[in-house]
Amino acid sequence: MEQELIRLGSNENLLGPSPKALEVIKNNADQLHIYPVEEDWQLAEKLSAKIGAGITKEHLLIGNGSADVIRMIVQTHVMPGDEVLFPLPSFAIYKRLTHVHRGVIVNVPLKDHHIDLELLLGAVTEKTKLIFLCNPNNPTGKIIKHEPLEQFLKKLPEHVLVVIDEAYCDFVEDPDFPRSAELVANGHNVIVTRTFSKLYGLASLRVGYGFGHLETMERVRSTRHVSETGIVAYQAAMAALTDEAHEVNSLEMTINGRNYLYQELDKLGLNYLKSEALFVTLIDLPMPPAQLVAEARKHNLIIRHTDVFDMPEAVRISIGRQEDLEKAVAILGQILK
Numbered sequence: 001m002e003q004e005l006i007r008l009g010s011n012e013n014l015l016g017p018s019p020k021a022l023e024v025i026k027n028n029a030d031q032l033h034i035y036p037v038e039e040d041w042q043l044a045e046k047l048s049a050k051i052g053a054g055i056t057k058e059h060l061l062i063g064n065g066s067a068d069v070i071r072m073i074v075q076t077h078v079m080p081g082d083e084v085l086f087p088l089p090s091f092a093i094y095k096r097l098t099h100v101h102r103g104v105i106v107n108v109p110l111k112d113h114h115i116d117l118e119l120l121l122g123a124v125t126e127k128t129k130l131i132f133l134c135n136p137n138n139p140t141g142k143i144i145k146h147e148p149l150e151q152f153l154k155k156l157p158e159h160v161l162v163v164i165d166e167a168y169c170d171f172v173e174d175p176d177f178p179r180s181a182e183l184v185a186n187g188h189n190v191i192v193t194r195t196f197s198k199l200y201g202l203a204s205l206r207v208g209y210g211f212g213h214l215e216t217m218e219r220v221r222s223t224r225h226v227s228e229t230g231i232v233a234y235q236a237a238m239a240a241l242t243d244e245a246h247e248v249n250s251l252e253m254t255i256n257g258r259n260y261l262y263q264e265l266d267k268l269g270l271n272y273l274k275s276e277a278l279f280v281t282l283i284d285l286p287m288p289p290a291q292l293v294a295e296a297r298k299h300n301l302i303i304r305h306t307d308v309f310d311m312p313e314a315v316r317i318s319i320g321r322q323e324d325l326e327k328a329v330a331i332l333g334q335i336l337k
């Protein structure tokens with residue numbers, strides 16, 4: 001019999017989907033022939049109530065995953081020759097989308113695996129259209145804190161729009177994590193993107209959202225036909241927002257999982273980056289990262305070589321359930337012995 005795969009390569013929530021969302025999907029599957037009408041605004045309204053800080057449904061835009069919201073932002077803002085600035089290593093999509101829209105990619109390196117805001121500021125020019133900040137940063141798991149971020153935004157020229165990708169914000173423990181809705185409310189030229197793919201376990205439903213200033217969001221919204229996602233996805237996302245037990249369990253799995261992994265990696269003598277996200281990244285590996293990933297795959301363990309994020313020297317392990325992590329640690333031990 002083929003052994004089951006241990007999927008720790010794509011930062012999926014291995015607890016599974018929110019059970020409340022699942023129930024709604026089962027009960028509403030017979031509505032799939034209908035286009036959504038009111039559901040987009042209904043979900044936006046529920047999200048705005050959760051976000052607070054004066055963010056209303058008009059400040060929100062829902063997309064086919066947060067990657068789709070990011071796509072719409074680039075599509076509406078980047079013209080050929082515009083500069084798009086972001087630190088590297090970071091999430092791969094910023095580079096790909098800028099390329100598609102014939103923007104000019106400008107990168108600055110990280111400093112000790114953290115985003116260096118001073119360096120970013122120094123790289124801003126008259127042509128800078130967008131800045132991407134992934135917070136927590138994928139694949140390093142490090143965060144920018146509220147105060148430095150606000151100071152950075154205050155120093156930026158007005159023509160620069162900052163996209164803060166908060167795909168992993170729900171897993172952050174640091175109390176100084178930016179209150180990003182407050183930054184939007186305070187007038188900074190920012191769009192914040194978030195997702196139902198991680199905490200709510202709905203990666204394959206494809207629901208994400210962004211919020212920012214009314215005029216900016218109106219411009220981004222102009223790329224849409226009717227809606228980016230379907231009626232059942234909206235309904236399931238609304239149900240997931242009320243599923244407190246699943247939220248708590250997902251967060252607990254992640255925090256306990258990170259701590260368990262640190263402890264076991266220490267025992268294996270492996271170096272890693274402490275993370276505020278749904279993954280931990282291994283550095284200073286005793287074998288080539290691609291080889292480690294390939295060896296792991298032979299044992300049915302999927303982990304990610306971070307070369308796709310311009311970090312060729314590392315390997316990222318997603319946080320799973322305790323049993324997934326125990327198996328992963330045993331396999332790593334076997335490969336590295």
Ligand SMILES: Cc1ncc(COP(=O)(O)O)c(C=O)c1O
Pocket residue numbers: 010011064065066067068091134138165167168194195196197203206207208
């Ligand atoms: C940093 C970051 N942003 C955005 C996304 C896209 O998520 P989705 O399109 O599923 O909302 C991901 C997915 O892994 C991610 O890691």
